[in-house]
Amino acid sequence: MFLVNQKSAVLSSKIAFAEKRLGTISFPDNTLEAYIKDLADWLNELKDNVRIAQNEFREFLERTNFSEDAYLQTEPQRRLLEDLLRTYEGIETSFYLGVDAFLPLIPVWINQRRDETTKREHKLLIDFIQELLQLLGIPREMMAIFGESHACLPLSWRNLMRYVVFATYSEIENLRRWVILTHEIGHIFYDLHSEEFKSSVIPQVMRKLVETKPPNIGQRELEDIIYIWTDKWIPELACDCFSVKTIGPPYAVQFMVMALNSKPDYPYESHPPMTLRVDFMMDILESLALPEFDVAFHRDVWNSYSRSVTQPSSRYILHEEVTKAALSGINEIVGAASVERGWNDVLATRQDLSNGKVPDKNLVSIVSAMALLEPTINLEQVYRFLLERHAPSSYAP
Amino acid sequence: MTRQWQLIRDAQTFLEASKLANSALKGIHFVQITRDMKQAPSASHTEKIDDGIKLLKKVLATLEAREKHETVSSEALSILYAISQGQMLGSTSALKQTIVKSIGELEKFKLGDVESLENAEELLEIIAGSTAEEAMKTSAKVRIFMAEAQ
Numbered sequence: 197m198f199l200v201n202q203k204s205a206v207l208s209s210k211i212a213f214a215e216k217r218l219g220t221i222s223f224p225d226n227t228l229e230a231y232i233k234d235l236a237d238w239l240n241e242l243k244d245n246v247r248i249a250q251n252e253f254r255e256f257l258e259r260t261n262f263s264e265d266a267y268l269q270t271e272p273q274r275r276l277l278e279d280l281l282r283t284y285e286g287i288e289t290s291f292y293l294g295v296d297a298f299l300p301l302i303p304v305w306i307n308q309r310r311d312e313t314t315k316r317e318h319k320l321l322i323d324f325i326q327e328l329l330q331l332l333g334i335p336r337e338m339m340a341i342f343g344e345s346h347a348c349l350p351l352s353w354r355n356l357m358r359y360v361v362f363a364t365y366s367e368i369e370n371l372r373r374w375v376i377l378t379h380e381i382g383h384i385f386y387d388l389h390s391e392e393f394k395s396s397v398i399p400q401v402m403r404k405l406v407e408t409k410p411p412n413i414g415q416r417e418l419e420d421i422i423y424i425w426t427d428k429w430i431p432e433l434a435c436d437c438f439s440v441k442t443i444g445p446p447y448a449v450q451f452m453v454m455a456l457n458s459k460p461d462y463p464y465e466s467h468p469p470m471t472l473r474v475d476f477m478m479d480i481l482e483s484l485a486l487p488e489f490d491v492a493f494h495r496d497v498w499n500s501y502s503r504s505v506t507q508p509s510s511r512y513i514l515h516e517e518v519t520k521a522a523l524s525g526i527n528e529i530v531g532a533a534s535v536e537r538g539w540n541d542v543l544a545t546r547q548d549l550s551n552g553k554v555p556d557k558n559l560v561s562i563v564s565a566m567a568l569l570e571p572t573i574n575l576e577q578v579y580r581f582l583l584e585r586h587a588p589s590s591y592a593p
Numbered sequence: 594m595t596r597q598w599q600l601i602r603d604a605q606t607f608l609e610a611s612k613l614a615n616s617a618l619k620g621i622h623f624v625q626i627t628r629d630m631k632q633a634p635s636a637s638h639t640e641k642i643d644d645g646i647k648l649l650k651k652v653l654a655t656l657e658a659r660e661k662h663e664t665v666s667s668e669a670l671s672i673l674y675a676i677s678q679g680q681m682l683g684s685t686s687a688l689k690q691t692i693v694k695s696i697g698e699l700e701k702f703k704l705g706d707v708e709s710l711e712n713a714e715e716l717l718e719i720i721a722g723s724t725a726e727e728a729m730k731t732s733a734k735v736r737i738f739m740a741e742a743q
Contacts, residue, residue, distance in 0.1 A: 252619065259626050270629065275718075276622035282615050282725055289608055289732050293601060297735065347597040352605045362597075383598040395664035403662045415684055419677035426670055428599055466596045 198257075198264060203284050204250050207291065211239050211246070214295050221302065225593065227337040228305060231298075231358055238294055238353035242287065249283050256280060298351055301360055304341050309593045314342070316587035317368050320559075323586050324374055325361055327560045328381050331534060332442060334388070342368060348380040350387065359384055369579050372567045375439075375446045376454060382435030389529060393434065397525030398426045404518040413512060421513050429468040430522060433476060437530045440477045443560070444535035444542070445489045446567035448477040452498055460502035461509050469509065471502045476523050486539050542568070554581045600735045606671045607728035610648065614721035617645025621702065621714060628708065639703050645717050646699050648672075652720075653692045656685060675723040691716055 197205075218232050218239075256262065260273045268274045308318040318341075325340045343362035351358040361380050367373040386393070402422055409418060439447040455470040463469050475495075482491045508514075535542075541557055545565035548555040550573075554562065562582065566575055620641025624634040655669035695713035702710055 255623070259623075259630070270626075272622045272625035272629065275714075276619065276626065279615055279619045279622060279721075282611070282721060283619070285725060285729070286608060286612050286615065289604065289728050292732055293604055293608070293735070297601070349597055350601050350605075352601075380598075387602075390667070391664075394667060398665055399658065399662040402659050402665070406659075416677045419674055423670065423674035426665075427603065427667070427674075431599070466599060 198253075200253050200280070200284070201250070204246055204253075207246050207284070207287060208243070210291060210295070211242055214239055214299055217299060217302070221306075225309065227339055228302065230337055231339060234353050234356055234358055235295070235298065237356075241354055242291060242295070245287050245290070249280070249287060252283065253280055294351055294353055297349065298360070301339070301341065301349075304343075305339055308341055315593055316583050316589075316591055318342070319587035319591060319593065320583055321363055321368075321374075324559050324563060325377070325381070327558055328378060328442075331538075331560060332381065332385065334381070334384060346376055346380055348383040350383070357387055369576070371563050371575065371579055371582070372569075372571075373450060373454075374563050375443050375450050375567045378439040378443050378447055379435045379451075382438040383431065385438050385530075386431045386434050392529050393430060393526075397430060397522060397529060400521040400525050401425050401430065401518060404515070404521045408512070408515045408517055410512055424465055424513065425518070425522065428466055430526065432467050433473065433522060434526045434530060436473050436477055437480060437526050440480050441484075441530055441533035441535060443564055444484070444486060444533075444539060445481060445494075446542070446564040448474070448481060448494065450567050451477065452494070456501060458505060460498075461506045463509060463511060463513055469514070471498070471508070472514070472519060474498045474502075479523070480527065480533075484533055484536060486535070488543055538564075549575075549578060552577075554578055554585075559586065597735070600731050603671070604728050604731040604735060606668055607675060607724045607731065610668050610672050610675070611721050611724035611728055613644045613648040614717045614724065616641045617643075617648070617699075618714070618717050618721055620645070621699075621710065621717075624702070625708075628705075642699055642703050645713070646696055648720070649692050649696050649699075649713075649716070653689060653696070656689050656692075659685075671727075672720055672724060675727045676719055678723060678727070 215236070218236060221228070221232065224232055256276055260268060260276075262268060262273070262277070268277060308314045321340050321342070325338055329336065329338060338359060338361060340361040340363060342365040345362065345364050347362040349360040349362065351360070361377065363374065363377055402425075405418065405422055405425065413421075436447075436451070439451075452474060455474065457470065460470045460474075461472075467473075478491050478495050478498075481489065481494075538561060541561045542564045545555055545557050545561050546568050549562075549565055549569060559582065562578075566578065569575065620638045623638040624642070627634040627638070651666050652669045652672050655665045655673070658665045691712050694711075695716045698707060698710050698713040701707045702713070
């Protein structure tokens with residue numbers, strides 16, 4: 197058996213294993229059922245891909261008389277073999293990204309939903325995520341699990357996108373921190389609106405990068421910087437903008453806690469400098485002029501750290517005109533701020549919580565209000581109350 | 594606030610670009626081998642070359658859109674990034690010329706008007722190879738994350 201055929205067999209067995217595993221899940225909940233159906237369709241497509249690759253290799257053998265004990269003679273034959281091997285690489289990577297990355301999460305999901313120690317907390321998380329999605333007009337069921345850190349896992353199955361949102365396991369009881377999850381939902385918003393970003397903000401940012409390019413920056417470096425801005429920084433800034441317009445000050449306040457580090461002005465390849473992100477959020481909040489939130493005070497708090505330990509970067513990647521084009525374009529696309537509608541509820545809820553009362557408000561408002569309260573206030577009772585409200589002790593999924 | 598979304602989306606985009614370039618290369622090489630055997634290539638192989646023409650047109654359109662500040666394709670931007678990592682990118686105008694020549698060559702090759710491809714094959718090899726490499730590099734980073742998450 198040719199090595200290539202062995203590779204096909206391994207891939208086929210991986211697909212068969214995944215199908216078998218999906219088949220063993222009895223009585224999946226509605227959310228999981230929807231994911232399983234989409235994944236099953238994707239597995240069928242992967243099977244087709246393997247079959248096509250096998251046929252191509254068979255045809256290659258017929259046309260070249262390739263055998264594993266001799267080298268190929270002509271250049272097109274050698275090149276074709278390389279192409280065929282690359283096809284298998286592609287299928288393996290597709291399998292990894294769409295199946296290997298997701299399949300082990302199914303037992304985690306089932307376990308967290310059913311296990312006595314996590315089922316109520318998990319229900320609270322799901323309710324929070326569903327409320328957020330409803331607030332944002334994203335009508336879909338979403339898998340969310342407690343994991344290593346806040347994150348959003350995108351799954352591209354055929355032309356369909358599914359997501360799994362992760363919340364940090366060690367912050368299960370610290371509801372203040374849950375507002376940060378809005379950023380992860382923001383990635384879904386970005387995917388849904390990616391065409392708008394590609395047609396307006398991204399061209400404007402590229403234009404400014406070209407216009408302001410210093411002579412010592414070569415084509416390769418320019419491509420790197422274009423890639424960083426368009427592929428990484430714009431999505432991240434869009435998620436921040438989306439979060440602060442959805443949740444408002446609670447997101448900004450908790451973000452500052454999370455983002456505080458020794459290099460607030462450092463432009464990481466994956467994320468723009470923290471100071472740029474905080475400034476962007478404060479500018480948005482300033483324009484919203486929400487009552488009882490002092491933007492200048494929070495700016496000063498951030499700057500007391502950032503300006504003490506570092507100076508704003510003068511790097512070309514952070515040219516003022518480039519960042520201005522990016523931030524104003526993102527702000528325009530993200531559009532209306534839903535926080536304006538719900539802000540009075542959050543303020544009233546904060547007041548109630550300060551008086552030791554948990555009002556009959558939605559979970560997003562309560563969690564937002566918690567994020568604004570003095571960190572010295574112990575919110576464990578509020579957490580227990582919410583747990584009982586959303587998943588009573590008798591709760592069985 | 595991890596890089597998981599970025600990493601997986603990057604890998605998916607690179608992978609799609611690599612698949613299209615590789616499909617065109619398979620078409621080219623199957624056709625060359627068939628013609629060497631003095632046989633007529635099958636339609637399914639010549640059609641694969643269209644994947645390469647479509648991809649190169651998309652990259653060309655994105656290079657032009659960049660100049661005119663119009664809508665760009667993220668797939669094409671990823672290709673430009675990937676090929677810039679391999680030192681292939683001299684200047685934008687030189688790349689545009691190469692792409693235009695390559696598209697013309699592929700059209701003629703499909704019809705059997707030319708036997709060899711001076712620019713197109715090399716360009717598609719670079720795109721397929723560099724995007725596949727970026728997809729693998731990126732998915733390797735995803736693996737580390739998923740191992741921690743699980």
